[in-house]
Amino acid sequence: MPVLEAKGLHKVYSTGEGNEQAVLLDIDLQMRQGEFVAVMGPSGSGKSTLLYAVSGMDKLTAGSVIFNGLDITGLSEDELAGLRLREMGFIFQQMHLLKNLNIIDNIILSAYRAKISNRRTINKRAAELMERTGITALADRDITQVSGGQLQRAAICRALINEPAILLGDEPTGALNSKAAGEIMDILEDIHHTGTTILLATHDAKVAARAERVLYMRDGQIAAEQHLGPYRSGTSDLKKREEMLSSWLSGMGF
Numbered sequence: 001m002p003v004l005e006a007k008g009l010h011k012v013y014s015t016g017e018g019n020e021q022a023v024l025l026d027i028d029l030q031m032r033q034g035e036f037v038a039v040m041g042p043s044g045s046g047k048s049t050l051l052y053a054v055s056g057m058d059k060l061t062a063g064s065v066i067f068n069g070l071d072i073t074g075l076s077e078d079e080l081a082g083l084r085l086r087e088m089g090f091i092f093q094q095m096h097l098l099k100n101l102n103i104i105d106n107i108i109l110s111a112y113r114a115k116i117s118n119r120r121t122i123n124k125r126a127a128e129l130m131e132r133t134g135i136t137a138l139a140d141r142d143i144t145q146v147s148g149g150q151l152q153r154a155a156i157c158r159a160l161i162n163e164p165a166i167l168l169g170d171e172p173t174g175a176l177n178s179k180a181a182g183e184i185m186d187i188l189e190d191i192h193h194t195g196t197t198i199l200l201a202t203h204d205a206k207v208a209a210r211a212e213r214v215l216y217m218r219d220g221q222i223a224a225e226q227h228l229g230p231y232r233s234g235t236s237d238l239k240k241r242e243e244m245l246s247s248w249l250s251g252m253g254f
């Protein structure tokens with residue numbers, strides 16, 4: 001059973017004075033458990049909208065999303081919020097960490113909200129995640145006292161605290177320099193290898209080269225896709241994958 005199955009996703013925005021803009025056009029997408037998929041495409045092609053649509057954050061004009069066998073299209077806002085909290089992890093620029101909480105409290109907050117574990121288990125998992133992402137020493141820091149890369153590591157810990165079935169990322173390395181971006185991708189790669197399904201939107205071929213499959217969106221449609229196959233971390237293979245992907249993308253005018 002696919003972890004995520006989107007059928008005929010169609011999204012139309014009203015742009016005022018009776019004008020409408022179709023942003024997603026009959027998109028079909030299936031992701032298997034543990035798969036790592038990257039979505040690329042020009043600015044405005046619909047990548048973020050696709051992520052919002054599959055997570056139920058945006059209402060569809062038509063189509064359905066089946067998540068772990070459950071059709072989520074007809075769920076209420078509360079049911080969707082609960083599902084996202086427990087089963088989906090988000091690394092979106094718009095979902096900032098909370099300013100009045102330190103790093104550790106930002107990470108554990110959604111675990112307390114989800115009420116699926118006790119305090120001891122939550123704290124243990126947070127400690128493991130911080131260790132894995134190299135931010136243990138920053139647990140008590142205010143979020144204004146850490147770097148952009150460290151904040152992004154904390155956002156990854158927050159996204160994973162409830163052990164989601166899928167991790168969704170919108171430009172997870174967008175605000176980072178290339179060294180910090182590479183480190184974040186190493187972490188996501190490691191998370192993928194432990195079995196987490198990942199769907200990322202990115203402009204960066206270096207980021208997408210880690211994925212097993214890359215979708216290319218144009219004008220609200222998946223215009224093409226490239227199967228790169230599994231990537232073995234730390235191998236020189238990454239450069240080759242990136243070159244192959246870049247030439248595929250330039251063939252499509254990206």
Ligand SMILES: Nc1ncnc2c1ncn2[C@@H]1O[C@H](COP(=O)(O)OP(=O)(O)OP(=O)(O)O)[C@@H](O)[C@H]1O
Pocket residue numbers: 013014015021023041042043044045046047048049050201
């Ligand atoms: N709330 C909205 N109302 C109207 N149009 C919108 C809204 N949100 C997005 N759009 C439009 O939908 C289209 C797709 O936007 P989306 O953010 O999904 O693109 P994207 O591929 O993620 O772009 P980028 O790479 O720049 O982030 C754009 O033309 C955008 O202007």
